Amino acid sequence: MDKGQLTMVTLTLLDPLSPTPVQQWSFQSKSTIRIGRAPDNDVIVDHPIVSRHHLELRASASPSGPMWQLVNQGANGTFLNGVLVSQGVLPEKALIQLAQKGPLLQFQVQTQQLPSLAPKPLTETTKPCQHQGNAPGNLFCIHCGQPLVPVERVIRNYYVLRTLGQGGMGTTYLAWDKVNSKDGYPLLLVLKEMNADMAQISKAQELFEREARTLKTLNHPGIPQYYDFFVEGGKKYLAMALIHGEDLEKRVLSTGPVTLPQ
Numbered sequence: 001m002d003k004g005q006l007t008m009v010t011l012t013l014l015d016p017l018s019p020t021p022v023q024q025w026s027f028q029s030k031s032t033i034r035i036g037r038a039p040d041n042d043v044i045v046d047h048p049i050v051s052r053h054h055l056e057l058r059a060s061a062s063p064s065g066p067m068w069q070l071v072n073q074g075a076n077g078t079f080l081n082g083v084l085v086s087q088g089v090l091p092e093k094a095l096i097q098l099a100q101k102g103p104l105l106q107f108q109v110q111t112q113q114l115p116s117l118a119p120k121p122l123t124e125t126t127k128p129c130q131h132q133g134n135a136p137g138n139l140f141c142i143h144c145g146q147p148l149v150p151v152e153r154v155i156r157n158y159y160v161l162r163t164l165g166q167g168g169m170g171t172t173y174l175a176w177d178k179v180n181s182k183d184g185y186p187l188l189l190v191l192k193e194m195n196a197d198m199a200q201i202s203k204a205q206e207l208f209e210r211e212a213r214t215l216k217t218l219n220h221p222g223i224p225q226y227y228d229f230f231v232e233g234g235k236k237y238l239a240m241a242l243i244h245g246e247d248l249e250k251r252v253l254s255t256g257p258v259t260l261p262q
Contacts, residue, residue, distance in 0.1 A: 007059070007066050009033060011043055012106045014095075028230075032206070033057040035098070035105070036074070040213065049099045051075050057090065057107070068109060074099060147176060155232055158191050158239065169208060170194045174242070177227075189227055194236040205236065212238045 009030065013023040025043050027033055035043040036054040045054070054074035059066045068090040072078040076099035080088045090096075094107040131141045138148055153160040157179040164172040175191040198204040212229040215238070219225075225241035252258065 008110045009057070009068070010108045010110075011035075012108070013045070014104045014106055016104060030209075031059045032209075039217070040210070042213070043105075045098060045103050045105075047098070047103050049076055049102045054078065054098050055096075066109070066111060068107070070094075070096065076100070076102065151176075155191065155193075155237065156230065158189075158237075160191065164190065166195075168195075169198055169204065170238075175239070177239075188242050190224065190240050190242050192238040192240070196235070199235060208236050208238070215240060 007028070009027045011025045011033070012021045014020065015022050027042065030042075033043065034041045034053065034056050035045060036052050037044065037046060037050045038052040041053065051074035055078050056071045056073065058069050058071060060069065061067070069087060070078065070080055070085065070090055071087045072085060077084050079085070079097035079100065080090070081095050090107050092108060096105040096107060097103070098105070134141055134148055141148055147159065147161060149161055151159045151161065157177060158175040159178055160173045160175050162174050164174050166172070170192045173191045173193065175189055177187040177189060180187050194205070194208050198208070212226070215224070216226040224243055227241065228239035230237055248258070
């Protein structure tokens with residue numbers, strides 16, 4: 001994808017007897033869209049004639065902007081504007097039929113130029129607050145709500161306060177969501193940034209996106225809540241809930257192996 005462009009793809013499931021929309025999905029700045037019956041697809045079409053992983057829509061760069069291509073993976077085939085294809089370039093408002101007499105999707109894409117994505121300089125509002133009377137260890141001022149620690153970076157509405165850890169796939173930061181709050185208090189969260197070297201590997205990008213999609217479908221007190229997934233400055237980011245407590249490694253070192261009930 002062009003770093004200076006925002007691409008929005010819309011897929012509309014049409015009624016088989018009329019052009020009436022039944023369901024619609026929208027994707028922003030996404031390079032691959034997976035369609036099929038399995039729950040790990042981006043577009044889930046629950047129909048017996050549709051394969052578990054029926055097809056993929058893939059974006060590639062071209063002089064005029066992103067070019068989208070359909071790649072069939074379904075056992076019953078895919079029809080593009082009424083023609084059976086194994087792959088093909090998608091024109092605007094193309095009709096995609098999943099197998100003969102199967103569900104019908106309409107493809108639409110919109111591209112707009114983005115302003116410069118240069119890093120935002122730290123302003124007076126992002127510098128540590130100087131109010132007196134805050135308890136040691138407080139991250140935010142009790143008087144004005146501004147951070148008491150230096151803001152390292154600003155990524156969209158997320159203010160990075162410090163680095164939490166780094167792995168082979170990405171780096172995690174403690175961040176403050178300037179726009180949203182929780183129960184009237186500043187919303188602290190974990191912001192995971194995909195490492196630059198991993199961003200050059202298509203398989204690594206796929207795994208990072210899959211992690212975000214999987215997290216979005218889960219709801220369990222032992223799993224961080226999904227907040228956001230986006231691309232900024234050519235890098236992928238995943239925002240999730242901050243879970244307080246010691247990590248598993250420290251727990252095992254201090255108390256021994258974790259039992260199955262735990």
